[in-house]
Amino acid sequence: MAGLSLRHIYKRYPGAKDPSVSDFNLEIKDKEFVVLVGPSGCGKSTTLRMVAGLEEITEGELYIGDRLVNDVAPKDRDIAMVFQSYALYPHMNVYQNMAFGLKLRKFKKEEIDRRVQEAAKILDIAHLLERKPKALSGGQRQRVALGRAIVREPQVFLMDEPLSNLDAKLRGHMRAEITKLAKRLETTVIYVTHDQVEAMTMGDRIVVMKDGFIQQVDTPEQLYNHPANLFVAGFMGSPTMNFINGKLVESGGSVSFKATGIDIALPEGRAKLVRDKGYVGKEVILGVRPEDIHNEPIFLEASPNSTINAFIEVVENLGHEIILYLSGVGDVTTVARIDARNHVADGANIKLALDMNKIHLFDPATELSITENN
Amino acid sequence: MDLEQAKQRLEQVVGVPFRWETRDQWKPQAASYEDEGNIIFRVQSVPTGVMTLVADAGLLTYAERQLIEWILEADTDKNGVLQQSTGTGKAQGEEHRARVVGEWIVSSLEEGDVQSPLPDLAFLRNYQFQSSLILFLDTEFKESDQFSYKDMKKLIDTYFESDTVLIPLAEREWIVLASSSVLESASEDGELGESDEELMESIALALHEMIIEWIGECRVSTAGLIHAPTNLLVAVQHMRNAIRLGRLFHAEEGVFLPWKLHLERLLYSMDDREKKKFLEQLMKNAEHTTLDSEMLSTLQTFFQNDCNISETSKSLYIHRNTLLYRLDKFKQATGMDVRNFHDAVLVHMALLLYKITKWD
Numbered sequence: 001m002a003g004l005s006l007r008h009i010y011k012r013y014p015g016a017k018d019p020s021v022s023d024f025n026l027e028i029k030d031k032e033f034v035v036l037v038g039p040s041g042c043g044k045s046t047t048l049r050m051v052a053g054l055e056e057i058t059e060g061e062l063y064i065g066d067r068l069v070n071d072v073a074p075k076d077r078d079i080a081m082v083f084q085s086y087a088l089y090p091h092m093n094v095y096q097n098m099a100f101g102l103k104l105r106k107f108k109k110e111e112i113d114r115r116v117q118e119a120a121k122i123l124d125i126a127h128l129l130e131r132k133p134k135a136l137s138g139g140q141r142q143r144v145a146l147g148r149a150i151v152r153e154p155q156v157f158l159m160d161e162p163l164s165n166l167d168a169k170l171r172g173h174m175r176a177e178i179t180k181l182a183k184r185l186e187t188t189v190i191y192v193t194h195d196q197v198e199a200m201t202m203g204d205r206i207v208v209m210k211d212g213f214i215q216q217v218d219t220p221e222q223l224y225n226h227p228a229n230l231f232v233a234g235f236m237g238s239p240t241m242n243f244i245n246g247k248l249v250e251s252g253g254s255v256s257f258k259a260t261g262i263d264i265a266l267p268e269g270r271a272k273l274v275r276d277k278g279y280v281g282k283e284v285i286l287g288v289r290p291e292d293i294h295n296e297p298i299f300l301e302a303s304p305n306s307t308i309n310a311f312i313e314v315v316e317n318l319g320h321e322i323i324l325y326l327s328g329v330g331d332v333t334t335v336a337r338i339d340a341r342n343h344v345a346d347g348a349n350i351k352l353a354l355d356m357n358k359i360h361l362f363d364p365a366t367e368l369s370i371t372e373n374n
Numbered sequence: 375m376d377l378e379q380a381k382q383r384l385e386q387v388v389g390v391p392f393r394w395e396t397r398d399q400w401k402p403q404a405a406s407y408e409d410e411g412n413i414i415f416r417v418q419s420v421p422t423g424v425m426t427l428v429a430d431a432g433l434l435t436y437a438e439r440q441l442i443e444w445i446l447e448a449d450t451d452k453n454g455v456l457q458q459s460t461g462t463g464k465a466q467g468e469e470h471r472a473r474v475v476g477e478w479i480v481s482s483l484e485e486g487d488v489q490s491p492l493p494d495l496a497f498l499r500n501y502q503f504q505s506s507l508i509l510f511l512d513t514e515f516k517e518s519d520q521f522s523y524k525d526m527k528k529l530i531d532t533y534f535e536s537d538t539v540l541i542p543l544a545e546r547e548w549i550v551l552a553s554s555s556v557l558e559s560a561s562e563d564g565e566l567g568e569s570d571e572e573l574m575e576s577i578a579l580a581l582h583e584m585i586i587e588w589i590g591e592c593r594v595s596t597a598g599l600i601h602a603p604t605n606l607l608v609a610v611q612h613m614r615n616a617i618r619l620g621r622l623f624h625a626e627e628g629v630f631l632p633w634k635l636h637l638e639r640l641l642y643s644m645d646d647r648e649k650k651k652f653l654e655q656l657m658k659n660a661e662h663t664t665l666d667s668e669m670l671s672t673l674q675t676f677f678q679n680d681c682n683i684s685e686t687s688k689s690l691y692i693h694r695n696t697l698l699y700r701l702d703k704f705k706q707a708t709g710m711d712v713r714n715f716h717d718a719v720l721v722h723m724a725l726l727l728y729k730i731t732k733w734d
Binding site: 041054075081085091092195 | 529532533534556557559560561573577579582584586587588589590591667671690691
């Protein structure tokens with residue numbers, strides 16, 4: 001196993017106005033599970049393909065372990081890839097599919113057999129070894145594709161949306177399987193997904209990308225609770241964070257955030273921060289996650305300076321929680337996530353309070369977080 | 375064994391004197407021909423032309439001539455140098471034979487003669503052209519010291535789990551002929567009623583992925599099974615055309631199948647003025663910004679998913695309402711609703727033309 005070092009990597013396609021990947025800098029530790037996440041076209045797959053050797057690196061250096069691999073062929077990089085398409089070799093059975101790479105590398109038959117049997121056992125497909133790909137279900141095919149990668153015992157696993165062809169239930173199951181597998185094999189994994197739930201649940205660290213640039217690299221928890229900018233804040237979490245355009249106003253020794261239907265005081269720590277950074281009197285964007293808007297009486301009582309009155313447009317009861325779509329706060333719909341034991345109905349008014357220790361403030365021009373140290 | 379030694383050995387065995395002659399070029403599609411009472415055998419290409427061995431026609435029997443042809447073809451390496459029949463020699467002889475066939479294919483296609491008969495070369499009689507699955511590889515990489523014919527052959531043989539015929543064409547093009555049994559293997563245990571075309575596609579897709587992983591970027595086509603040597607040139611032409619059309623219309627894909635490119639072929643054959651006129655008429659109400667990259671990929675995915683809203687939104691990872699909003703936006707801009715079959719056909723054609731026509 002090995003770590004990776006991506007140093008100032010760029011990818012420019014001929015004729016394209018902007019680079020697809022710009023100044024990508026990342027140190028990946030040995031045995032780390034790193035997830036690249038972002039919307040379509042953000043450069044995450046291109047980055048992975050450069051690591052794999054399937055795309056040329058226009059500029060920058062890529063190290064796997066201590067070896068500079070910019071000009072090393074894919075087959076010599078000691079990596080194994082699992083793609084979304086996982087085109088298994090249709091004329092070979094599962095055993096032959098898994099053994100193929102080893103056979104080409106002239107491994108001894110006994111060694112091939114040992115590795116295939118072991119991987120099949122890990123993936124619970126030992127009973128399928130004689131079957132052809134056409135006779136397998138989607139989940140089983142995915143396991144074979146993983147098996148093909150595992151038998152290679154590579155330094156690094158690269159996975160590009162490996163679960164997106166599976167249905168939601170199987171995807172959830174395979175997500176946990178892959179995480180378990182990575183821990184068991186003690187291997188380095190770079191995993192590409194558009195799905196922030198996969199990113200949050202699988203990665204030791206997450207790299208959020210947009211327009212070819214890294215937006216933030218951090219642990220799932222840090223990324224969720226301390227987003228560096230508006231994009232990361234909005235991308236991670238479902239339902240997404242609420243954003244309310246408003247102004248910071250100082251009066252009577254305290255700083256308040258004011259917008260349509262909302263006038264709330266910032267806690268002293270945050271007030272000091274925005275004063276120090278010179279944001280008082282300026283337009284800002286307030287970000288608050290749906291779960292940080294509360295309606296419990298005890299919370300309302302304890303937070304007299306952060307209450308809002310809203311009108312319930314829609315109630316979505318998901319069984320374990322209720323999602324409220326609200327109007328009257330800011331200029332767009334606000335979403336709140338409350339306990340399922342509440343009895344609420346649409347078309348009514350509701351009093352809520354924001355957890356002011358969990359709010360975020362963003363600069364509307366730079367879109368950077370004001371409340372995080374950056 | 376060097377050339378002079380080989381000539382002397384030949385003279386000893388046959389009892390006939392031979393002489394060396396260099397000719398400007400080698401036109402006949404055969405390993406030897408008769409000219410002014412002499413039989414001329416092709417030995418190898420040299421910078422000044424083609425080196426030949428010449429003997430008096432009256433001194434050689436038909437069988438001796440055939441035998442000499444066979445020796446010259448079977449035991450020459452890629453440079454045409456005679457060698458001993460070792461294992462390596464056999465492999466190199468095979469490579470040489472493949473290159474001869476490749477050269478013939480290229481020159482026949484250049485001359486536009488797809489009905490040209492196979493050259494009358496002795497070794498071709500053993501070539502398995504019949505009932506073979508034929509594939510065409512168009513690679514981004516060239517043969518080099520790091521990657522030789524031998525490497526490619528080994529990879530392809532391992533993939534098909536049998537001895538295949540690998541013919542290099544131009545610098546980055548290859549023909550693969552594999553036993554048709556590969557289709558039977560792929561269909562085993564499978565659902566009933568699946569057409570061979572789907573099996574061929576799955577074989578081509580997996581081959582494409584395998585080559586990318588092991589060597590580098592490439593594009594793959596297949597013309598399916600060829601049943602007679604005479605189909606070879608036509609098949610190669612079809613596959614070459616498919617790759618050309620595929621690169622133009624679907625640059626992001628890697629496998630192009632002739633039977634899936636009918637509409638593209640039809641549109642490509644249109645006169646340039648007609649193409650432009652069609653686009654202009656269809657998109658007359660639209661601003662250029664209507665077809666931004668997001669809208670293009672949305673419409674393409676919508677057509678790939680047979681105009682199915684749920685499947686398309688799933689493929690694009692967007693909410694169905696977002697998709698409906700985009701389709702409405704397109705309708706507002708162009709007056710065409712792609713949820714309607716007639717409009718969908720026109721927009722699909724317009725999108726294809728958009729890729730190959732400068733629209734201003």
